[in-house]
Amino acid sequence: MAIDNTPMLVPHLVVEDAAAAIDFYAHAFGATEEIRLLHPEGKIIHACVRINGAPVFLNDDFPEYNDGKSSTPSALGGASVTIHLHGPDVDARFKRAVEAGATVVAPLEDQFWGDRYGVLRDPFGHQWSLAESVREVDYGAMAEDMAQQAR
Template identity: 30%
Template sequence: MATSEHRPTVIPRIITGDPAGLVGFLKEVFGAEGEIQGERPVELRLGDSIVMVSDGGGVHPETPAFIMVYVDDTDAAFARAVELGATAREKPEDMPWGDRRATVRDGWGNTWQISTSGS
């Protein structure tokens, strides 16, 4: 299997009718880095991961995603997401295995499980 030293083997791609809005949300909530560049899918770096965002070029229907993101502070990321219009699905809570976790649904229909590692 061919891989690149600058890319993970699997990169999730979120299709939405509002790429700019979703990119702004991901930057504000998770500190994602990356810019919209023409018609190409936006490649956002979240820590050591990459997420692509695009409109699908008119070929693919909008498809909600369920994505887990590890952050330094679950409560702060959850608060930012809700402040930006996300709907709280699970408020921040300590899990039996040690993680602190919360879940939100963004305005584009995607569900984000936000966690801080307890290990």
């Protein structure tokens, strides 16, 4: 494999069942698996999938490599990051994710900023927002409207 130092920012998710998560992300978000590396005990120590063309890393929870502490969303009481997926046909993508097992956190609705937007939680505790731009918005006018509403 050739060395590749392309700058990138990649979300790296810790889950309780990485193999099931890979299957879920494939069904829910159309993820394609690129690599899966197994720990000698059989758990996934590193995997990479692509969603919307972008890499997402994930692995099973390994408390023994984290001062004995689990780092899954359920162990931490929730996820502090929302992963955002933007693109066409958000209604179909949202529906597919729910049918695959995601839970609706915020329903898909047209928003004042011009996107059709909703939020889901995957079965592993990670939060995902899905959006599609549906109309042009004048951000200056939007900021002014928001300032007026705050008064």
